[in-house]
Amino acid sequence: MNTKLFCDRDVPCRAGDPRCHLATLSLLLVTHWLTNCYFLECPGGVGNHWFNMSLASILPAEAIGNAIRECQAPESFCHKKFFQLCGLTSKSPQDVKVIFSILDNDGSGFIEEEELKFFLQRFSPNARILTENETKKFLLAADEDNDGKIGAEEFQLMVLS
Numbered sequence: 001m002n003t004k005l006f007c008d009r010d011v012p013c014r015a016g017d018p019r020c021h022l023a024t025l026s027l028l029l030v031t032h033w034l035t036n037c038y039f040l041e042c043p044g045g046v047g048n049h050w051f052n053m054s055l056a057s058i059l060p061a062e063a064i065g066n067a068i069r070e071c072q073a074p075e076s077f078c079h080k081k082f083f084q085l086c087g088l089t090s091k092s093p094q095d096v097k098v099i100f101s102i103l104d105n106d107g108s109g110f111i112e113e114e115e116l117k118f119f120l121q122r123f124s125p126n127a128r129i130l131t132e133n134e135t136k137k138f139l140l141a142a143d144e145d146n147d148g149k150i151g152a153e154e155f156q157l158m159v160l161s
């Protein structure tokens with residue numbers, strides 16, 4: 001098994017390799033820290049600031065707001081509607097990959113049920129958590145191989161199909 005943490009530029013990334021996402025994220029973090037937290041003031045702390053920035057640079061804030069508002073009431077969350085409203089369905093596979101990496105909070109290479117619960121809060125810190133029922137339905141919709149978690153390819157498939 002290849003235990004290398006970051007990709008070499010002369011070695012092509014394998015599709016769906018979580019280590020490639022890690023490299024993309026590390027690059028984003030460093031770039032963002034340099035431009036926003038080093039040269040400018042960063043009252044929210046590096047992590048917070050970077051986190052908001054990375055999603056906001058991919059999806060328009062207004063669209064995220066609309067998507068969150070539509071599922072404010074518990075049990076009203078519909079992942080298809082949410083993906084459409086926040087603009088995720090029209091994003092490039094590369095952007096969807098970055099979003100997957102953000103949702104995979106612990107960097108395990110999968111979105112686990114516990115991470116899925118906080119799905120909305122990744123888009124907006126004040127959003128509600130998903131109910132147990134919603135989380136289970138969401139997971140079932142994506143989990144093609146029935147391993148109880150969402151892989152990068154399963155996420156792509158769900159978002160872009």
Ligand SMILES: [Ca+2]
Nearest residue numbers: 104108110112
């Ligand atoms: Ca994870």
Ligand SMILES: [Ca+2]
Nearest residue numbers: 143145147149
């Ligand atoms: Ca799975």
